[in-house]
Amino acid sequence: MKHIPRKRFGQHFLADDGIIDAIVRAIAPQPGQAMVEIGPGLAAMTQPLVERLGRLTVIELDRDLAARLRSHPQLEVIESDVLKVDFTALAAQGLRRLRVVGNLPYNISTPILFHLLAHVDAVGDQHFMLQKEVVDRMVAQPSTADYGRLSVMLQWRYEMEDVLFVPPESFDPPPRVDSAVVRMVPRISPVALDAKRLEEIVQVAFSQRRKLLRHTLGRWLEDKRYPGDFDVQRRAEEVPVLEYLSLAQALS
Structure with a gap:
């Protein structure tokens, strides 16, 4: 049965094969890597990722979608609010840093970014689809309108790059905003502070x-x-x- 996107979960499913391919190429998954996908939805990006990885852990809050995903033999499904997931513990299970990817729900994207900031030492890199406005704030430089709290807090721990523009028509249903994919790589020697x-x-x-x-x-x-x-x-x-x-x- 066709899944009806749920507004309360901020669901907009990626449906453009060209964009999906470009994102997967930007992520460059390799066999055996420990990767976690946040919000896999209808598995548009999940399938090409798991084909390259062999195994993939996914975090899905929607119980109907989680049930569908469990039928995939190469997926480990965590049915949970991502803000309650302990990424440090997940990394410890495999004794290696995680690669984290996802098309983040735009209504809680900033809380997710700050949640992951608390687990940055367990992360190898992150690739996220976000509202373009949020990505602009993340990578903004001083003396620009987009520069603010998010810029400072994230640039402290990550090197970041806006890697891909994604128009609304790439989604079903289309959001009312432009989107972008950002690459976030934890800094090797961040400034030590409280x-x-x-x-x-x-x-x-x-x-x-x-x-x-x-x-x-x-x-x-x-x-x-x-x-x-x-x-x-x-x-x-x-x-x-x-x-x-x-x-x-x-x-x-």
């Missing part, structure tokens, strides 16, 4: 992004020791990632 402190700093800095930092972050820093050369006469979007990282280190 992640919660960095998130706190960035949250405060971008809370009123049109104001100078002396009106937002400056007041927050009054009772804390921080580098005297940190210029609060700038807006949050003008501060490079490395300066936020140095500030978080100093305050840790």
Whole structure:
């Protein structure tokens, strides 16, 4: 029976064979690699992946789709909300880092990215289909409109690249937005710092992004020791990632 996309799960199924082939080529799966696909849906990308890998673990919340996927002999199906999945434990089972891929539900894509950030040490790389606007924010550089909290937090731990544009007509049903595929590779030697402190700093800095930092972050820093050369006469979007990282280190 035909599966009816469920709005509450943010389901938009990839249906363009050319786009699917381009994504799989960008991922470049190799036999025997440990890979996890988030939200396999109707298995449009799942099948070409598992053909190259031999085995594939998939995470699917929709119980009807999960039941279909269990009939595939080469799939290990985890029926769960991805935000409850322990990727570090999954990697430990195979004693190797995971390659994580997926067409992420656009309504919870940012929470998924931050959930995976907490498990970054267990990940070899990530390839995700996301709303183009989100990808633009992820890879944005300072002094641009897209640069913000997501840019800083993810660029701290990942090298990222926008690898493929995907138009709405590539999906069934078509979303109302453009999409893109992003490649995320964990940095080999990330700056060591307190992640919660960095998130706190960035949250405060971008809370009123049109104001100078002396009106937002400056007041927050009054009772804390921080580098005297940190210029609060700038807006949050003008501060490079490395300066936020140095500030978080100093305050840790």
